Amino acid sequence: MAKVEFMPVGRRGTCSEETSLLECARLLDVDLVGLCGGIGVCRRCRVQVVAGAVSEPTEEDQGAFAEGELGQGHRLACMTYPRGDVRVHVPPESLSAPQRTQVEGLEVQVQPDPLARAFEVRMTPPSLGRPVPDDRNLWDALRRDHGLAMGTIDLAVQQVLSTRLRELGFEAGVVVREGEVIAVDAPATRWIGLAVDIGTTKIAVYLVDMQSGAIAASAGLMNPQISYGEDIVSRIHHAGESAENAAKMQALLVDALNGSVASLCAEIGADPAHIVDAVLVANTAVHHLFLRLPVRQLGLVPYVPGIGGAEDFKAREIGLKTAPGAWVHMLPNIAGYVGADHVAMLLATGVSGREGVTLAIDIGTNTEICLNCSGRMKSVSCASGPAFEGAQIRFGMRAAAGAIEHVRLDGERPEIQTIGGGSPVGICGSGLLDAVAQMLQGGVIDATGRMLDHPLVRRRDGVREFILAERPGQEDITLSQKDIRALQAAKTAIRLGIQALVEDAGIKDEDIDRVIIAGAFGTFIDVESAIAIGMLPELPLGRFEQVGNAAGTGARLALVSREKRREALAIAELDGYLELARIPDFNEKFAAATPMGAPVS
Numbered sequence: 033m034a035k036v037e038f039m040p041v042g043r044r045g046t047c048s049e050e051t052s053l054l055e056c057a058r059l060l061d062v063d064l065v066g067l068c069g070g071i072g073v074c075r076r077c078r079v080q081v082v083a084g085a086v087s088e089p090t091e092e093d094q095g096a097f098a099e100g101e102l103g104q105g106h107r108l109a110c111m112t113y114p115r116g117d118v119r120v121h122v123p124p125e126s127l128s129a130p131q132r133t134q135v136e137g138l139e140v141q142v143q144p145d146p147l148a149r150a151f152e153v154r155m156t157p158p159s160l161g162r163p164v165p166d167d168r169n170l171w172d173a174l175r176r177d178h179g180l181a182m183g184t185i186d187l188a189v190q191q192v193l194s195t196r197l198r199e200l201g202f203e204a205g206v207v208v209r210e211g212e213v214i215a216v217d218a219p220a221t222r223w224i225g226l227a228v229d230i231g232t233t234k235i236a237v238y239l240v241d242m243q244s245g246a247i248a249a250s251a252g253l254m255n256p257q258i259s260y261g262e263d264i265v266s267r268i269h270h271a272g273e274s275a276e277n278a279a280k281m282q283a284l285l286v287d288a289l290n291g292s293v294a295s296l297c298a299e300i301g302a303d304p305a306h307i308v309d310a311v312l313v314a315n316t317a318v319h320h321l322f323l324r325l326p327v328r329q330l331g332l333v334p335y336v337p338g339i340g341g342a343e344d345f346k347a348r349e350i351g352l353k354t355a356p357g358a359w360v361h362m363l364p365n366i367a368g369y370v371g372a373d374h375v376a377m378l379l380a381t382g383v384s385g386r387e388g389v390t391l392a393i394d395i396g397t398n399t400e401i402c403l404n405c406s407g408r409m410k411s412v413s414c415a416s417g418p419a420f421e422g423a424q425i426r427f428g429m430r431a432a433a434g435a436i437e438h439v440r441l442d443g444e445r446p447e448i449q450t451i452g453g454g455s456p457v458g459i460c461g462s463g464l465l466d467a468v469a470q471m472l473q474g475g476v477i478d479a480t481g482r483m484l485d486h487p488l489v490r491r492r493d494g495v496r497e498f499i500l501a502e503r504p505g506q507e508d509i510t511l512s513q514k515d516i517r518a519l520q521a522a523k524t525a526i527r528l529g530i531q532a533l534v535e536d537a538g539i540k541d542e543d544i545d546r547v548i549i550a551g552a553f554g555t556f557i558d559v560e561s562a563i564a565i566g567m568l569p570e571l572p573l574g575r576f577e578q579v580g581n582a583a584g585t586g587a588r589l590a591l592v593s594r595e596k597r598r599e600a601l602a603i604a605e606l607d608g609y610l611e612l613a614r615i616p617d618f619n620e621k622f623a624a625a626t627p628m629g630a631p632v633s
């Protein structure tokens with residue numbers, strides 16, 4: 033066993049010499065990025081071994097670092113194994129936290145009408161003259177005071193009922209869900225609901241006051257499954273390899289949720305045992321991984337979900353720490369790559385009920401787009417890839433402190449703005465989008481995306497690179513032709529998805545009355561830049577609306593409103609799915625959508 037110390041995070045522990053530094057980091061809770069799942073491709077797990085011996089550099093290491101860098105201990109953590117005690121420096125760009133997550137979304141008012149309803153009861157204690165069993169006594173009080181018909185009592189509640197009622201002097205707060213008593217505690221208990229949007233990259237968690245429907249606390253966190261691959265296909269592959277892998281990935285998610293819920297409850301002085309209902313939304317693959325459903329079919333033609341319908345199950349069945357009798361509701365999935373999070377987004381933005389033509393886009397590693405053309409709704413899913421998350425970009429990073437998020441090219445050198453305002457560390461998706469749009473408009477690249485000769489373009493090892501930020505004493509932050517191509521592929525996928533929907537509806541871009549851009553990334557992009565590179569249709573800016581995390585809002589609505597749950601089911605039924613791969617002249621269309629800013633024919 034080797035002692036391994038990660039700096040500057042200050043985590044240390046022992047790992048076997050058969051354990052890669054990436055795996056070791058995971059075991060020690062160091063949030064080291066492992067976008068490709070540890071196969072040496074993404075080059076995002078860069079570390080520097082500052083003391084001790086490690087395995088020889090692999091081919092992947094040699095591809096990622098210059099000779100001199102290798103000599104200084106720079107390595108890919110996933111390719112490196114300790115050979116004795118080591119100290120490892122993890123640079124900020126290789127850490128997945130802290131980072132900007134997105135929990136703010138639309139404020140949609142809805143009259144609370146939850147499935148789990150709270151009642152106060154005052155029961156007559158049993159006596160020799162009235163030796164009524166406690167369950168009957170409780171139902172008698174619920175019928176007498178609230179007109180409820182007798183139902184069932186969750187077994188976990190039964191197991192504490194007699195003791196608790198006596199502690200409370202037979203006065204209690206009771207939560208009933210569809211005829212089942214799911215929680216009993218003191219009168220005036222503040223019962224809470226839990227709404228969660230589990231994204232491929234980020235998770236938004238909300239505690240909701242069940243009485244008022246208001247958010248009591250919220251937090252954003254990273255999806256810990258990222259260490260098994262940034263893209264969902266890597267994760268499907270990993271989970272599909274063994275039941276053990278699938279169990280591990282599910283446990284990671286559940287632990288992360290329990291941890292977040294515990295800290296949010298502490299923040300508002302609440303008890304997780306008072307969480308009586310939960311609504312979770314996710315894309316289809318994450319939904320399946322969370323429920324430990326088979327995922328292999330999601331990666332195979334025709335990419336169908338194992339479960340498409342809405343799900344209801346006890347929170348304890350998957351290890352969520354809530355009230356023992358609490359239920360979890362998961363909204364329905366539409367297709368293999370259009371999941372419950374898309375349904376939640378449509379629910380929150382009211383797309384199905386809008387007049388005219390509305391386009392709703394949730395941009396992410398996978399981008400889902402819905403077009404409602406006068407009541408006819410269709411959705412597509414586009415593999416936009418992880419470029420927006422900074423992956424596959426040489427200086428790419430997530431939207432964390434130090435990431436370049438906006439770029440302007442007015443004068444001699446680019447003006448950059450970083451998250452947090454400090455020195456630049458790398459570039460995140462919105463910065464990349466801006467930079468490429470500015471490069472296009474400034475004549476640094478042409479409409480095909482090719483980098484041209486320009487005062488800000490230099491050659492290194494014969495390869496052109498655009499200097500984005502000079503960093504004396506450190507490597508300059510640059511963009512290469514490959515980086516531009518990665519962004520171009522992402523924008524093309526989205527543009528093609530929009531185009532497919534528009535053509536299918538028999539309309540033109542200019543017929544679109546409103547474009548709703550949802551999701552964390554979509555919140556921070558510059559719409560003009562997205563139009564400039566041809567990712568979004570060229571429409572007046574007034575038609576675009578950036579709404580933040582709408583999927584999280586949809587989950588909250590379904591949590592507090594039975595009507596909204598029904599509406600979500602109707603949306604999933606109504607929404608037709610358009611499979612891009614079935615478009616006959618797909619390749620020609622892809623080629624036509626590729627140029628930067630050019631109209632798609």
Ligand code: FES
Pocket residue numbers: 054065066067068069070071072073074075076077108109110111
């Ligand atoms: S290269 Fe190490 S995780 Fe991708």
